[in-house]
Amino acid sequence: MRWQVLLFLSVFCLSLALGQVSYSIPEEMPKGSIVGNIAHDLGLDLKRLKSGRARVYTGDNVEYIGLNKDRGVLLIQERTDREALCGETTPCALHFQLILENPMELFRVTVEITDINDNSPSFTNPEKRFEISESAVIGSKFVLDKAIDSDIGSNGLQRYSLSPTDNFALKLENDADGTKKVEMVLQKALDREKQAHIPLLLTAIDGGEPQMSGTMQIFVTVLDANDNAPTFVKPQYRAKILENSPKGTSVTTVSASDKDIGSNGEVFYAISTSKRQLSELFKIDRNTGEITLIGELDFEKANNYIMGVEVVDSGGLSDSTKVIVDVIDVNDNKPNINTVSKSESILEDSPPNTVIAMLSVNDPDSDNNGKVECVINDHIPFKIQPALNGFYTLVTEVTLDREIATQYNITVTCSDEGVPSLSSSVTLTLQISDVNDNPPVFERSSYEAYIVENNTPGLSIFTVKATDSDWNQNARVSYILEDSSVNGVPVSSYVSVSADSGVIHAVHSFDYEQIKDFQFRVKAQDGGSPPLSSNVTVKIMIQDQNDNAPQVLYPVQTGGSLVAEMVPRSADVGYLVTKVVAVDVDSGQNAWLSYKLQKATDRALFEVGLQNGEVRTIRQVTDKDAVKQRLTVIVEDNGQPSRSATVIVNVAVADSFPEVLSEFTDFTHDKEYNENLTFYLVLALAVVSFLFITCVVVIISVKIYRWRQSRILYHSNLPVIPYYPPRYSDTLGTGTLPHVYNYEVCRTTDSRKSDCKFGRAGSQNVLIMDPSSTGTMQRIQSEKSILDEPDSPLEPLRVDGLKKFRERQNTLAIGFMFLI
Ligand SMILES: *[C@@H]1O[C@H](CO)[C@@H](O)[C@H](O)[C@H]1NC(C)=O
Ligand SMILES: *[C@@H]1O[C@H](CO)[C@@H](O)[C@H](O)[C@H]1NC(C)=O
Helix, strand or coil, rough: CHHHHHHHHHHHHHHCCCCEEEEECCCCCCCCCEEEHHHHCCCCCCCHHHHCCCCHHHHHCCCCEECCCCCEEEEEECCCCHHHHHCCCEEEEEEEEEEEECCEEEEEEEEECCCCCCCCEEEECEEEEEEEEEECCCCCCEEEEEECCCCCCHEEEEEEEECCCCCEEEEEEECCCCEEEEEEEEEECCCCCCEEEEEEEEEEEEECCCCCCCCEEEEEEEEEECCCCCCEEECCCEEEEEECCCCCEEEECCCCCCCCCHHHHHHEEEEECCCCHHHHHHEECCCCCCECCCCCEEEEEEECCEEEEEECCCCEEEEEEEEEEEECCCCCCCCCEEEEEEEEEECCCCCCEEEEEEEEEEEECCHHHHHHHEEECCCEEEEEECCCCCCCEEECCCCCCCCCCEEEEEEEEECCCCCCCCCCEEEEEEEEEEECCCCEEEEECCEEEEEEECCCCEEEEECCCCCCCCCCHCCEECCCCCCHHHCCCEEHCCEECCCCCCCCCECCCCCCCCCCCCEEEHHHHHHHHCCEEEEEEEEEEEEEECCCEEEEEEECCCCCCEEEECCCCCCCCEHHHHHHHHECCCCHHHEEEEEEEEEEECCCCCEECCCCCCCEECCCEEEEEEEEEEEEEEEEECCCCEEEEEEEEEEEEECHHHHHHHHHHHHHHHHHHHHHHHHHHHHHHHHHHHHHHHHHHHHHHHHHHHHHHCCCHHHCCCCCCCCCCCCCCCCHCCCCCCCCCCCCCCCCCCCCCCCCCCCCHHHHHHHCCCCCCCCCCEEECCCCCHHHCCCCCCCCCCCCCCCHHHHHHCCCCCCCCCCC
């Protein structure tokens, strides 16, 4: 429609100018499109056109428009691109002639080609790249490419747009050639860290209808600038490390980030703390930030470390952080045991809970590693008690006894509660001091000892021994004879005890016949203060020795008297002539007597009973037998060696006493012998008298001396008592010391029987003819007269068992006195 309007307008204009016609068509009309009805416009008949062979003349130029003679119209013959035909020239017109022949006519035709918006603005390069530092200042300009639009006028390039517009704004400036200079201006600072690449789109827009546009990609690469300081990931680091960690152990790794890249993002770590101790303990890797241990830690010195760590990037920007290293305690310390005070020894009677040592125990480790418990070795009577602040006291648990153990090794072991636990121990040696708490103890509860009589005085009988389990002086035992008396005589006159050795000595020679046994007490006393003692009974038995020969009691063998037994001639075989009675004061075997006939006038007439000493006839007495028969009987005891006594038994074989007398006067034949004897007796009397006087002098001297000696002894307080034999008396002042022991004599009728018969009061039918009373025969009424004087120094022998003789009334003792 617009074309039509335009056409009409052109036609009107051309009509005014003869011979000339113009048309105006838009470019790019399709081929065959009618440009204009030229026939009409020129007022030509179609026939004319044919006849005139009308044609379009363009010279050498391309015939864009052709003529349709049939219809008398101009048609588009070639594509008409205004931009190609005219470029920027305006207006753009095709000029050609229409030529007619017959007559030749020439018409000038102008076809103006008007612009249509058939070109969009375009950029030469589809993209453009920029590298802009992020530090670029605001206002910086960056020149962009211009866009080209071949269309003109309003169809030409009208404006630009840039998107997005966050950082950049578009700025157009008139250029010298009239075009616009396109620039983008930095409006807002770049941040590589936010956006390292910014894509932008520049759009060029024309003014056509419809609008057309062209675009160009702009790539902005933001270059890094060191605008970011490194920052530690954490404001504070905390690490734990065992105190026994070896050198080189990694403690922790600090890390800082720097948003910058490249060298701007390179960071270096350093320990900033200036404390020398820290730099000797820890090292930081400059590049990795790993902190390693280079020294030795000790929880007990420091349980944590705080160090500053700094990070610097290559641009000098830095950050710092704090690293706290907690040292973890390791049970590396044994408990320390210190003996604060200790007793070297205590008395055994110390009461329980006596403190013997005080210990101080500590463990520098912490918590359980430093908790300490102390024990002592088992089976000792001590205990350990905790006191305040790691102090322990070692006390006795019970009362001690040095006699059980004199010394204790007390091992105190203290262990901590660490895992594994460490322990240490000390050994204290404690001596137990003795207290005199044990009396001496005799090895036996009583002692019996035997000593053979007739010992040498001073003989050691045996030894008592007492032990004392105490120590040293408290165990030094001394032996003391306890005062007592034996038969009224102090025991110290019998025995003495060696104070040191306990050896018991006989003070004098013992006589079994005098004393058979005795007992006394020995006290053992220790040297403690106060001393303790115990005593023991010692019984001494004196053993018999065959030291006494048998003594013949009957027939009485008096020096001057003669006793004869009378045997009537009518006596039968086995007639009991007499009985030899003998005793032996020894005992047992030593007193077992046997009788034998040693010599006899007529051996065939008499025999002696081996055991009973009975003298009997063994054949009929005849007249031929001599009146005077003399038998020698030997009495032997059974001791080893045996002792014996002989007795002469005179037997008168006669029927009448005168016969006997006449026979026995024969004894006067010995007169000559007796005269000699008289001389000797006188001599003996003189000697005896001299000896008597000498003895008296000696005894008096000795008495005086002993009296003085006893005074000295009394003052010296020694337990030595001078020995006086018991019951010695200086009888008759003769200077001899006869035995006055009062002993019991067992006399037997049959020496095989050991029954003791004490003599009883009773008449004795024995006549004793004492030579001192010439011709008188004394009848011993009874032995009672002897026994009436129990302490009589005379022989207290009791004669018994002579009943047989008494019954027979035929035994006579005839004493003859021989006068000097
Ligand atoms: C105590 O120790 C000492 C020395 O080690 C040793 O001679 C002694 O026999 C010990 N005593 C006891 C009662 O174990
Ligand atoms: C002897 O020891 C006994 C106990 O064995 C005691 O009873 C007595 O008193 C002691 N005698 C003396 C004299 O010490």
